[in-house]
Amino acid sequence: MKVLLVYPPTPETFWSFRHVLRLVSKKAAFPPLGLLTVAAMLPDDWDLRLVDMNVEPLRDDAILECDWVFVSAMLIHKDAVVELAQRCRALGKPVMAGGPLFTANPDLFPEIPHRVLGEAEDVMPQVVEDLRRGTVQPVYQAEGRPALAGVPIPRWDLINVRNYATMAVQFSRGCPYDCEFCDIVVMNGRVPRTKSPGQLIAELEAVLARGWRDMVFIVDDNFIGDRPRTKILLRAMIEWRERTRSPLGFLTEASVNLADDPELCELMVKAGFRKVFVGIETPSVESLTECHKLLNRGRDLVQAVQTLQRAGLEVMGGFIVGFDNDPQDIFRRQFEFIQRSGVVTAMVGLLTALPQTRLYQRLMREGRLETESTGNNTQASLNFRPRLGREFLQAGYRDLMRRLYEPRAYYRRIRTFLKHHQSAGRSLRVSSGDVRAFLRSLWLLGFRCRGRLAYWRMVVSTLLLRPRQFRQALELMIMGYHFRCVAESL
């Protein structure tokens, strides 16, 4: 059996990092982890080829040579998937599709005749059996939620890891909280399930064996959803890291109550974690109540961010505007909050109603849902009728984004961050790629782009005052270029 696994092209978003990939000599931000994991569930004697369309073009020859095309996609890939399905049909090749896009929209995509809905682990043996017999069903619906003990090590041999800016592994699925807008709890449930420490370390060793020596994104919904297990994992990672002198660094996603647990923060930093993405959402208490983000209420969120920074973690923040309870001055409040906290990478999005979420159902009941979400909440588009008014929100959002990523405000945030951040642990080694990225960024940000003066001030002051933090500052300066391009294109 010849299977072609295809990951569709991701449009430009905050998370695509497209504008900086060239500077760091990479082709895509993250590898297609879901597809690599599914590939590992297929029989060893099948002939597999993977084409990540973010890295290389998909040629007709590759489609014609295979027996089946497997596609994995997220909501953001909707348009690309329709195009891909039409192409495969025209070339006479059957498609099997899976991933969040199809699970969240089981009734869409009539052009794709075979789909795996839900988490694939438990149904893949049946899929393989049916493929062998030629009795493939239109839908394989996973019942319940699989334990992660049986998840195989992703087939890293199917990609060239050097094409990617960051590698990815997964430790847990699910989150115990219940935010109204969140589709993670719909798809992965509220009871976190984890792999064993041995499993995760075996995955990290597999990544190392492919020659990877840089950052690894632990792509959990909430890395601290089950804190006791997370601590067990971290102790094992620390022991492994010290024993093997592993050069890997980590980033992940976690809820803000990480700041309440100094032991957990310390373990994370010792295990090599450098960055954490935290859903901060909004400084408006009424809006936090509305969306049921109760763990963010009743705490000083700026303090929480700075506690994490002092512990040695860079905080990337998710923010949302467009809640019914947002006050008229929400844009000013978000701007001031973000500047004060030193969250340099602030992913601000307009509220969007994702399929099957509680928000989606409420807006439907209230007759306010207008279209399906594109899955990209950083596009200044709304798929429901907002209380503050569409034009007001969209104009305010565009303005907020431009102000946040305009060089002076952005570099000011880097300074605030560097002031609070406690550099801990071993530094990642400086590679020849880092040196090249530095030289390219010098040319781009220091000579060609707007904000040159602010850039040089930032470079010189960091070299003079905080030379140990220069690598980190440089990385943020380079990332800022991507965010600025996205903000200016809104």
Ligand code: SF4
């Ligand atoms: S804390 Fe994050 S992952 Fe958990 S329900 Fe809320 S938004 Fe979703």
